[in-house]
Amino acid sequence: MILEKGNTVLSVKGLKKSFGGQIVLGDVSLSINRGEIVLLRGENGSGKTTLVNILTGNLEPDAGEVQLNINGNRENFSWPRQWWKEISPFDHFTPERLVWEGVGRVWQDIRLFPTMTTLENVMVSSPKQRSENPLLALVSNKAKSEDRQNEKTSSKWLNKLGLGDRLDSSCDKISLGQMKRVAIARAIQAGAKILFLDEPLSGLDNNGISEVMKYLESMAKKNAMTIIIVEHVFNISTILKLASTVWTLSHGKVQINKTDEIMENTSNNENCLHGLLQQIAGDKGKIHTEQLPNGAKLTVANTDCLDGSQNILEVKDLVIKRGVRTVIDGFSFTLKAGHVYILEAPNGWGKSSLLDVIVGIHPSESGNIILKGEEINSLPTHDRIKKRMAYLRSQQSVFTSLNVEEQRRLSKTDGQLFNDSFNGQSKGGNLSGGEKQKLLIEMLPDADVCLLDEPTIGLDRDSIEKLLELIKQMIEKGKTLLITVPEYRGARSEESGM
Numbered sequence: 283m284i285l286e287k288g289n290t291v292l293s294v295k296g297l298k299k300s301f302g303g304q305i306v307l308g309d310v311s312l313s314i315n316r317g318e319i320v321l322l323r324g325e326n327g328s329g330k331t332t333l334v335n336i337l338t339g340n341l342e343p344d345a346g347e348v349q350l351n352i353n354g355n356r357e358n359f360s361w362p363r364q365w366w367k368e369i370s371p372f373d374h375f376t377p378e379r380l381v382w383e384g385v386g387r388v389w390q391d392i393r394l395f396p397t398m399t400t401l402e403n404v405m406v407s408s409p410k411q412r413s414e415n416p417l418l419a420l421v422s423n424k425a426k427s428e429d430r431q432n433e434k435t436s437s438k439w440l441n442k443l444g445l446g447d448r449l450d451s452s453c454d455k456i457s458l459g460q461m462k463r464v465a466i467a468r469a470i471q472a473g474a475k476i477l478f479l480d481e482p483l484s485g486l487d488n489n490g491i492s493e494v495m496k497y498l499e500s501m502a503k504k505n506a507m508t509i510i511i512v513e514h515v516f517n518i519s520t521i522l523k524l525a526s527t528v529w530t531l532s533h534g535k536v537q538i539n540k541t542d543e544i545m546e547n548t549s550n551n552e553n554c555l556h557g558l559l560q561q562i563a564g565d566k567g568k569i570h571t572e573q574l575p576n577g578a579k580l581t582v583a584n585t586d587c588l589d590g591s592q593n594i595l596e597v598k599d600l601v602i603k604r605g606v607r608t609v610i611d612g613f614s615f616t617l618k619a620g621h622v623y624i625l626e627a628p629n630g631w632g633k634s635s636l637l638d639v640i641v642g643i644h645p646s647e648s649g650n651i652i653l654k655g656e657e658i659n660s661l662p663t664h665d666r667i668k669k670r671m672a673y674l675r676s677q678q679s680v681f682t683s684l685n686v687e688e689q690r691r692l693s694k695t696d697g698q699l700f701n702d703s704f705n706g707q708s709k710g711g712n713l714s715g716g717e718k719q720k721l722l723i724e725m726l727p728d729a730d731v732c733l734l735d736e737p738t739i740g741l742d743r744d745s746i747e748k749l750l751e752l753i754k755q756m757i758e759k760g761k762t763l764l765i766t767v768p769e770y771r772g773a774r775s776e777e778s779g780m
């Protein structure tokens with residue numbers, strides 16, 4: 283893409299932000315041109331979301347300057363703010379004002395309206411709606427025709443992102459990958475000209491990733507949209523094909539590179555769990571992949587000794603509904619003790635619903651769940667956990683009002699797994715996305731059957747290595763694991779000897 287020189291839409295100078303004594307942004311200066319696509323990367327807790335929060339008006343920096351030039355009028359903001367600016371109602375750097383000017387964002391933790399449909403979530407963001415006034419909504423033909431137009435464009439965005447058949451689905455009944463796509467459509471419908479996307483691809487399946495990337499590319503090309511994408515580990519190589527610039531946050535500073543300068547340092551780590559299965563299987567071990575209904579696969583290593591192992595968890599003819607929609611219709615499988623299974627399926631297949639039903643968080647319509655030979659269908663969740671099951675639930679947050687040490691004490695963990703990489707005094711609600719996931723992994727109880735729903739989500743490369751090490755240790759101790767992952771590119775599809 284040809285960028286007009288000097289066509290800067292956003293520039294930042296000397297931005298600083300600390301929380302307590304922790305300096306998150308030390309002295310950040312950067313700028314971005316109209317139509318430019320930037321990859322923002324950095325380890326867990328390096329300050330990516332903090333930077334996005336500041337630039338979208340959701341968090342006030344301690345010091346620094348921001349210049350905006352989205353619609354042709356240059357506007358300057360600086361911190362700390364002088365008292366006379368503080369009392370002026372006109373020049374505040376607030377999220378409402380920035381959305382109005384064309385700054386959009388997709389949150390790392392998504393934040394849709396859960397009881398509204400996907401279409402309503404997108405429509406609601408359309409600016410300047412006449413029908414917000416109840417009287418006009420009733421009597422004005424103009425308001426009604428605007429609403430119809432809003433519905434048409436909102437459906438078009440959802441269609442382009444592969445959700446054309448889910449316009450009426452309530453947002454609490456769609457999968458994580460589908461939620462991310464709704465959030466992108468919502469930001470576009472809000473009129474974003476600069477779009478911040480905080481980990482938009484994590485948890486998406488192959489189709490989702492290519493649909494989102496195609497969509498972003500066309501938005502950047504046709505509408506000269508400026509896009510900042512936060513991502514680490516997975517999908518970096520995909521984003522690098524689109525981005526021209528990379529901002530790397532580390533120790534409170536940002537390093538700016540052109541994409542081709544860092545291309546060679548980026549290896550694709552997408553198949554890390556499959557790699558782990560191969561390691562577990564060893565040179566002579568076998569890996570078996572079973573095709574499941576609707577494009578899912580269940581892979582297990584060491585098939586040689588499967589027959590000799592006892593059945594630890596059996597699921598028979600399970601039917602699961604979410605609202606009126608049947609998600610899983612008559613599904614059966616058996617887990618053998620001491621093995622690790624990877625359940626790989628497209629977004630919306632029902633991976634999280636299946637695990638929710640196994641632990642008793644969501645009821646099944648029919649079918650049986652048998653743990654160590656005993657039927658557990660009628661047991662509440664806490665009794666199933668007492669029978670030595672553990673569950674790492676996707677999108678499940680930590681206790682927001684307890685600090686890290688209190689949560690570790692509650693779950694009797696020592697915080698050794700991630701080498702105390704985050705502050706013990708931080709409240710759960712203030713942790714970064716990856717830090718929350720690490721704390722949840724640390725707090726997993728000791729159990730015989732562990733269900734891990736997309737455990738690598740939000741983790742940086744080092745933390746993924748540590749998670750893989752933990753999984754290996756669990757296997758060595760004879761635990762049984764069922765790990766869900768979104769559908770991977772180039773995953774194994776047939777039984778093969780190694």
Ligand SMILES: Nc1ncnc2c1ncn2[C@@H]1O[C@H](COP(=O)(O)OP(=O)(O)OP(=O)(O)O)[C@@H](O)[C@H]1O
Pocket residue numbers: 301306324325326327328329330331332333390704708712713714715716717740
């Ligand atoms: N409101 C807050 N109060 C106190 N500490 C905070 C607050 N928000 C963020 N932090 C801390 O600041 C650091 C940076 O957090 P941030 O969410 O920006 O990281 P990140 O780079 O987005 O990480 P991740 O990759 O895990 O999403 C973290 O250590 C986090 O615990």
Ligand SMILES: [Mg+2]
Pocket residue numbers: 330331332390480714715716
């Ligand atoms: Mg973050």
